[in-house]
Amino acid sequence: MAQVIESLKYTEDHEWVAVEGNIATLGITDFAQSSLGDIVFVELPDEDQELEATNSFGVVESIKSVSDLYTPISGKVLEKNTTLEQTPENINEDPFGSWLIKIEMTNTSELDALMDSKAYTEYCESNS
Amino acid sequence: MSAKQTSLYETHKALGAKLVDFAGWEMPIQYENLKNEVLAVRENVGVFDVSHMGEFFVEGPEALEFVDYLVTNDIKNAALSKAIYSPLCRENGTIIDDLIVYKIANDNLMICVNASNIEKDFNWMQSHVSKFDCTLTNKSNDFSLLALQGPKSFETLCKLDLGFKVEDMDYYSIQTGTQNTLIARTGYTGEDGFEIFGDHAQIKSLWSQMMKLGVTPCGLGARDVLRLEVCYPLYGQELNDEITPLDAGLNWTVKFDKKDFIGKKFLMDYAPKYRTIKLALEKGIPRSHYAVENEDGKTIGEITSGTMSVILSKGVALARVEKNLYNNEENLIIDIRGKKYSAQINKKPFVAGGHK
Numbered sequence: 001m002a003q004v005i006e007s008l009k010y011t012e013d014h015e016w017v018a019v020e021g022n023i024a025t026l027g028i029t030d031f032a033q034s035s036l037g038d039i040v041f042v043e044l045p046d047e048d049q050e051l052e053a054t055n056s057f058g059v060v061e062s063i064k065s066v067s068d069l070y071t072p073i074s075g076k077v078l079e080k081n082t083t084l085e086q087t088p089e090n091i092n093e094d095p096f097g098s099w100l101i102k103i104e105m106t107n108t109s110e111l112d113a114l115m116d117s118k119a120y121t122e123y124c125e126s127n128s
Numbered sequence: 129m130s131a132k133q134t135s136l137y138e139t140h141k142a143l144g145a146k147l148v149d150f151a152g153w154e155m156p157i158q159y160e161n162l163k164n165e166v167l168a169v170r171e172n173v174g175v176f177d178v179s180h181m182g183e184f185f186v187e188g189p190e191a192l193e194f195v196d197y198l199v200t201n202d203i204k205n206a207a208l209s210k211a212i213y214s215p216l217c218r219e220n221g222t223i224i225d226d227l228i229v230y231k232i233a234n235d236n237l238m239i240c241v242n243a244s245n246i247e248k249d250f251n252w253m254q255s256h257v258s259k260f261d262c263t264l265t266n267k268s269n270d271f272s273l274l275a276l277q278g279p280k281s282f283e284t285l286c287k288l289d290l291g292f293k294v295e296d297m298d299y300y301s302i303q304t305g306t307q308n309t310l311i312a313r314t315g316y317t318g319e320d321g322f323e324i325f326g327d328h329a330q331i332k333s334l335w336s337q338m339m340k341l342g343v344t345p346c347g348l349g350a351r352d353v354l355r356l357e358v359c360y361p362l363y364g365q366e367l368n369d370e371i372t373p374l375d376a377g378l379n380w381t382v383k384f385d386k387k388d389f390i391g392k393k394f395l396m397d398y399a400p401k402y403r404t405i406k407l408a409l410e411k412g413i414p415r416s417h418y419a420v421e422n423e424d425g426k427t428i429g430e431i432t433s434g435t436m437s438v439i440l441s442k443g444v445a446l447a448r449v450e451k452n453l454y455n456n457e458e459n460l461i462i463d464i465r466g467k468k469y470s471a472q473i474n475k476k477p478f479v480a481g482g483h484k
Contacts, residue, residue, distance in 0.1 A: 037158065041436070
């Protein structure tokens with residue numbers, strides 16, 4: 001059973017979002033890392049890049065596959081987790097500790113479309 | 129049409145395999161961990177269910193002549209009890225499939241073909257068989273097939289005791305075993321290994337015996353990484369309906385000294401358009417269809433297969449480049465999502481493999 005953390009919000013693309021003020025931190029969930037398998041490459045956007053909700057902002061690659069990362073939130077990239085470029089396997093080991101990017105949100109109402117942990121758990125069950 | 133299932137389908141499900149549609153078959157792409165499956169085959173022993181592949185039999189007085197005429201490699205002069213890899217070509221030299229011929233006897237040959245090409249191959253062969261005194265039968269539904277691969281496949285096969293001395297088997301030789309099994313010392317991983325053809329019940333029993341012996345079940349994902357690390361071509365990627373064996377670096381399988389074979393006339397005078405090259409990247413992972421450029425930024429071809437090598441922990445790929453645009457440069461550029469990554473030409477396969 002994949003781990004889900006109660007305090008976070010979730011997308012249908014199996015990403016988690018942590019919110020602090022107007023800053024959103026994004027990562028991929030335990031369910032996502034487990035279905036991807038060994039993650040061997042991560043490509044993230046540079047700081048100051050403007051992202052628009054539902055657009056792809058990077059990729060994670062396992063040995064056999066390439067998966068796009070989609071942001072549910074519009075805003076400016078404040079920081080990317082450069083550690084993951086060297087050690088992408090951290091995502092497998094600790095998906096909720098391995099954040100990908102931090103975004104300065106331009107439209108916090110976009111958060112309303114996200115699932116809470118209960119809805120996400122049900123979503124995972126219906127998708128596995 | 130719903131996907132077909134091999135006789136081991138329930139076994140794969142019980143093992144927690146991730147199953148995907150492959151050539152109309154619901155096949156295990158991986159079990160617990162792809163990396164561990166690759167390592168099991170390189171260092172120990174693993175087994176693949178490859179029952180989706182097709183088996184044809186050619187029987188009769190002119191069976192050998194017929195098969196020798198169908199394929200580009202030399203079947204006639206090959207020793208009995210040998211397996212022979214060959215492309216199957218049209219008159220215009222293009223590749224219908226790549227296959228293995230098992231020379232059981234001069235009047236009894238088995239041909240193992242790719243699952244995705246069973247119908248195409250059979251129809252093609254059928255349209256040529258009438259000129260020969262032999263019969264062609266598609267027995268794909270009667271057989272299951274396991275590939276036992278890895279340095280410890282030899283001792284594993286000894287323990288299975290199929291009624292013959294495993295040490296008598298050379299690389300690419302074949303043996304008939306007990307209960308109508310056919311065993312070939314072949315594989316698609318570059319390691320020592322055996323492919324075991326048999327009826328469904330027999331193969332199910334062999335699979336469970338292998339599990340008890342601690343053999344790692346491996347999926348098609350690991351198989352693809354393993355074959356790519358040793359640079360074996362895959363039909364649909366390195367090989368296809370539009371190119372000839374000479375475009376794909378398979379010159380060694382085209383025997384022009386044979387009296388005749390389909391495609392000979394055309395291929396004799398053919399100047400290849402393409403070359404297949406091996407590329408390794410320090411950074412970035414190459415994937416099929418990514419553009420390959422020279423250092424001036426001109427596109428000269430594309431990646432046909434790419435992956436992260438488990439053994440080397442770097443991106444490796446096979447690419448098809450246009451012969452007149454590739455000037456033996458040692459370094460090329462791969463375009464990955466708009467970013468340029470440097471790639472080095474490898475002369476030899478990325479991983480040597482331990483087969484004999």
